[in-house]
Amino acid sequence: MSEVIPPRSGRAFRLGKGARLKVIDPQGEQVADLFAAFAGDTAEVMSSGRTFDYLEKIYLSVGDTIYSNRSQPLLTILEDTVGRHDFLLTPCSADTFRIIYGDRDPHRGCLGNLVEALAPYGIGANAIPACFNIFMNVELDGVTGKIAVKPPLSKASGFIVFRAEQDLIIGLTACSAPQSNNYSFKPIEFEILP
Amino acid sequence: MSEVIPPRSGRAFRLGKGARLKVIDPQGEQVADLFAAFAGDTAEVMSSGRTFDYLEKIYLSVGDTIYSNRSQPLLTILEDTVGRHDFLLTPCSADTFRIIYGDRDPHRGCLGNLVEALAPYGIGANAIPACFNIFMNVELDGVTGKIAVKPPLSKASGFIVFRAEQDLIIGLTACSAPQSNNYSFKPIEFEILP
Numbered sequence: 001m002s003e004v005i006p007p008r009s010g011r012a013f014r015l016g017k018g019a020r021l022k023v024i025d026p027q028g029e030q031v032a033d034l035f036a037a038f039a040g041d042t043a044e045v046m047s048s049g050r051t052f053d054y055l056e057k058i059y060l061s062v063g064d065t066i067y068s069n070r071s072q073p074l075l076t077i078l079e080d081t082v083g084r085h086d087f088l089l090t091p092c093s094a095d096t097f098r099i100i101y102g103d104r105d106p107h108r109g110c111l112g113n114l115v116e117a118l119a120p121y122g123i124g125a126n127a128i129p130a131c132f133n134i135f136m137n138v139e140l141d142g143v144t145g146k147i148a149v150k151p152p153l154s155k156a157s158g159f160i161v162f163r164a165e166q167d168l169i170i171g172l173t174a175c176s177a178p179q180s181n182n183y184s185f186k187p188i189e190f191e192i193l194p
Numbered sequence: 195m196s197e198v199i200p201p202r203s204g205r206a207f208r209l210g211k212g213a214r215l216k217v218i219d220p221q222g223e224q225v226a227d228l229f230a231a232f233a234g235d236t237a238e239v240m241s242s243g244r245t246f247d248y249l250e251k252i253y254l255s256v257g258d259t260i261y262s263n264r265s266q267p268l269l270t271i272l273e274d275t276v277g278r279h280d281f282l283l284t285p286c287s288a289d290t291f292r293i294i295y296g297d298r299d300p301h302r303g304c305l306g307n308l309v310e311a312l313a314p315y316g317i318g319a320n321a322i323p324a325c326f327n328i329f330m331n332v333e334l335d336g337v338t339g340k341i342a343v344k345p346p347l348s349k350a351s352g353f354i355v356f357r358a359e360q361d362l363i364i365g366l367t368a369c370s371a372p373q374s375n376n377y378s379f380k381p382i383e384f385e386i387l388p
Contacts, residue, residue: 043320044320047284047323047324048242048243048282048324049242049282049283049284049323049324050284050289052282052283052341053283053284053290053294054293054294056340056341056342057338057339057340057341058282058334058339058341059338059339069284069319069320069323070289071287071289071290071293088242088243088246088252088282089243089246089247090241090243090244090247090263093265095244095264095265096247096265099248099265100247100248125263126237126238126263129241129243129263129323130241130242130243139336140252140334140336140339141336142333142334142335142336142337143336144251144253145251145252145253145334146250146251147246147250147251147252148250
């Protein structure tokens with residue numbers, strides 16, 4: 001009963017409190033940007049800064065909780081066969097492709113895909129912060145602070161499972177940035193489990 | 195002509211395009227949370243995620259530019275006698291003190307101080323993301339991703355100077371979190387230079 005998100009596109013859906021969301025990388029080395037907002041008030045969204053502060057770390061895996069900008073738990077990771085995800089960077093966008101890749105007619109990126117998918121829920125671009133970038137592999141030098149986007153560590157059928165700690169609106173993409181996915185755009189699969 | 199921000203409080207002010215903002219730590223080991231929004235549309239605010247992406251690093255110093263959520267340059271660092279600041283964490287808040295320090299009657303923190311100071315400009319709590327935490331010293335293990343808040347590296351009279359790349363609304367605090375300031379609350383000084 002899983003759904004496939006085609007390459008370089010996105011989806012949005014409700015995830016009830018207590019339900020589980022499984023996100024699968026069917027072919028391997030593909031990133032999925034995950035956005036989450038509290039359904040009761042969509043101005044309450046995921047916050048990397050709050051989460052880093054409370055967890056005292058920037059890499060999340062099993063047992064870790066993503067907090068909102070109002071310090072409520074939104075999602076907890078229950079299973080994770082990959083173990084490396086990014087929570088530092090914002091979704092790729094037309095600006096990303098213009099500035100980083102020099103594209104003159106840039107793709108709208110994950111940001112554009114999220115904005116379109118989240119519009120029916122009244123969530124606009126300004127509300128979309130750094131997302132939880134599932135399977136994204138950002139190497140970091142703790143001394144210099146330099147970051148490098150590397151191919152994801154996910155193999156075919158790698159997955160991660162979250163539990164919703166609140167009633168949520170979720171946005172999810174099959175990422176559009178060449179570097180993030182080792183220069184090959186692939187689909188992402190997801191499944192909502194009761 | 196500098197102004198002093200008393201311990202555990204905050205200020206907001208306009209900074210015209212091209213003007214310089216000097217932030218001084220008069221006694222040493224004190225943090226100042228800096229918020230910036232584009233005055234022309236205050237929904238456009240500083241973005242740590244965009245900045246990390248474009249600079250390919252998480253530590254900023256001389257020559258580095260802070261970008262907005264719409265990928266515009268907002269502020270560039272011109273001088274910096276300290277060299278270590280944080281852009282990972284959100285401003286301390288009543289929730290921070292409740293969750294991290296276990297306070298039962300928590301201080302409103304930098305977030306509360308920024309919300310009050312920015313209210314006349316129509317900027318509310320939901321618009322305040324991870325700030326640029328001047329002089330805040332967050333050590334990071336690049337392998338495990340663990341972070342540790344350490345005493346600032348700033349000595350008495352240490353300072354940083356920014357140039358405004360747009361007409362801006364600035365929020366600035368003398369930080370309220372014990373750990374960030376080596377457990378001693380001190381003032382912050384600032385000066386606007388033409």
